[in-house]
Amino acid sequence: MGYDTVAAIATPLGSGGIGIIRISGKEALGITQAIFRPSCRKIFDPYPSHRFFHGWIRDPKSGMILDEVLMVYMQAPRSYTREDVAEIHTHSGPAALRSTLDLVLSRGARLADPGEFTKRAFLNGRIDLSQAEAVIDIVNAKTLVSLEIAAAQIHGGLRKKIETCRFALWELQTELSAAIDFPEEMETLFKAETAADRLKGQILSPLQELIKQHDQGRILREGIRVVVAGFPNVGKSSLMNCLLHRDRAIVSPYPGTTRDFLEEPLDLYGLQAMIVDTAGLQETDDPVERIGIEKTHEKIREADLLLFMVDVTQPIFIQKETIPVFEKPTILVVNKVDRVNSDRFPEIPKEWKRFPVVRISALTQYGVDALKEKIFERITQGKGFRQEDPIVPNLRQKLLLDRALKATEAALEGISYGRSPELVSMDVEEALDALNEILGETIRPDILDAIFSRFCIGK
Known part of the structure; x- marks a missing residue:
């Protein structure tokens, strides 16, 4: 199938070790030969396929050397697109990449559309559409x-x-x-x-x-949303920092510090999770805090799993009033256990006994690993995941x-x-x-x- 020749930067822009310019189409080799000067004395016409060559990128008009590079030519159909493909491996500076791409485009290539190399691989029969989506x-x-x-x-x-x-x-x-x-x-x-x-x-x-x-x-494909909610100052932000192993949320002894939600990705035993820290749930006359609480309820509705935190040092009956509205898979997280003797833990209200309970100290990190295991178990229980056959449409x-x-x-x-x-x-x-x-x-x-x-x- 015949198409015009396209080119694009195939690596993220920014400083780094290597940047790649990818060229695909019948003019890929000719365009590359016009701007690439090999360091070896032997003349290749054409260049052999699937071999790297060291050399320099040279502006044909000015004669100026722009970068020291490696070049590889892949003859059709043994390439990603099943067309003639050339790749120029430059140093990954923005100027080096852009100036090399400009030379390629000036020799007749067109800037590739998003996904065009993979689309050509699909249209040329190298992969089917399900494989293209997997890319x-x-x-x-x-x-x-x-x-x-x-x-x-x-x-x-x-x-x-x-x-x-x-x-x-x-x-x-x-x-x-x-x-x-x-x-x-x-x-x-x-x-x-x-x-x-x-x-x-x-x-x-x-x-x-x-x-x-x-x-x-x-x-497994899309990830899960884990929302941390509870009364003000029960340690929600401290727990988020523990799970992330860094200080992402502001922690202070004053209730109401968190006025808005925070979201951060977390790798949870191979599962992609989004941890959401929320404003404390309570009655308030503060209009700004009330907006934060409304957002908390919104995030709870969107959650795959709710971590409802309570402070073991505070009266449970006050905190109990906030949970009955939640009909979500829930784990009850009892925090600050380092401040209370185990024989003085308050009785869990009967309304909460349907939830699994994990006792932690966000300050000392006691129980945090057990909580992560419980989150994983709660999300995957009964799902029948089979790692040996990971086909998920x-x-x-x-x-x-x-x-x-x-x-x-x-x-x-x-x-x-x-x-x-x-x-x-x-x-x-x-x-x-x-x-x-x-x-x-x-x-x-x-x-x-x-x-x-x-x-x-x-x-």
């Missing part, structure tokens, strides 16, 4: 678990499962087509009972499992799986009720269309553009 997931992965999910996807994990279902549907469609073309031999060509069993075992069950893995694994893919499942169920119902092969075939075709769209074999251009617009320039 952005790898770029955005902040924990080992989310990286494993994306890596399984880019390795073709979802594609293999989809192709297995598609093959079974194609076989069924072939039998239905034969029954439609030769109705007098329908009983021989199409056996309803066998077809129904295959639909259940080879298509319905795998689709249901993939949908289940999306629902169960959403927090994204929302777009899940909606298409739902569509394929619905069509497959309709086909099964049609077979069970003895409907005509033509009607059953329509449902099978609908299921195939949905699965094809997951892999990008049939997809609207506007949806394709929306997917690749999420990418950065250079990827």
Whole structure:
């Protein structure tokens, strides 16, 4: 497939060791040769593929040397885009990168659109759409678990499962087509009972499992929101600092120090978590503090898990009044246990006994590791996560799986009720269309553009 030649900076801008200019298209090597002067005396025409060459970037007009670089040429189709690709590895200073890119563009290349290199890899058949989506997931992965999910996807994990279902549907469609073309031999060509069993075992069950893995694994892909709430001055900000291992939130002995919420990411045993510190819950006439409390309630509604903190040195019945409104997965965090003898811990109110309890001291960090373990357990319990099979479809893919499942169920119902092969075939075709769209074999251009617009320039 022929496209124009595009180029972009493929590494983040800023000072660093190495920056990369990526060029893809039929003019990639010619443009590179015009500005690259190799340090070796041997003349290559063309440069051999997949070998690095040391040299300098030279402005052809002024003759000025701009940077000392490495250059590698990758001949089509053995490249990321399946086109001719050249990469120039410069020093990662903004001036070096931009001036080199300017030279490349001045020789006829076009600045690449966001995600255009990966889009070309998809359009040229190197990867399917589910693998292309996994590229952005790898770029955005902040924990080992989310990286494993994306890596399984880019390795073709979802594609293999989809192709297995598609093959079974194609076989069924072939039998239905034969029954439609030769109705007098329908009983021989199409056996309803066998077809129904295959639909259940080879298509319905795998689709249901993939949908289940999306629902169960959403927090692995997207992360979780853990909100810390409670009465003023119970130690919420101190707990946040403990979990982050740095002083992110202001801590003072005066109630009401936190007027607004703070959010910080946290790697929690491989889970991507967002910890949210909130303003203390209490009745107040202060209009600014009241706004903060309203935001606290908003964050609690958005939470996947609530850490409700109480101060063991203060009367429990006063703090108890703030919790009954919360219908969220909750852990009761009893703080400041270092100030009270264990035999003098107050009785947990019966309304709270449905919540797991963790006793901590945010000051001494006693119990903080136990709390992290309890958070992980509370989030993952009953989820059935299987690390050996980390295929977690994204929302777009899940909606298409739902569509394929619905069509497959309709086909099964049609077979069970003895409907005509033509009607059953329509449902099978609908299921195939949905699965094809997951892999990008049939997809609207506007949806394709929306997917690749999420990418950065250079990827």
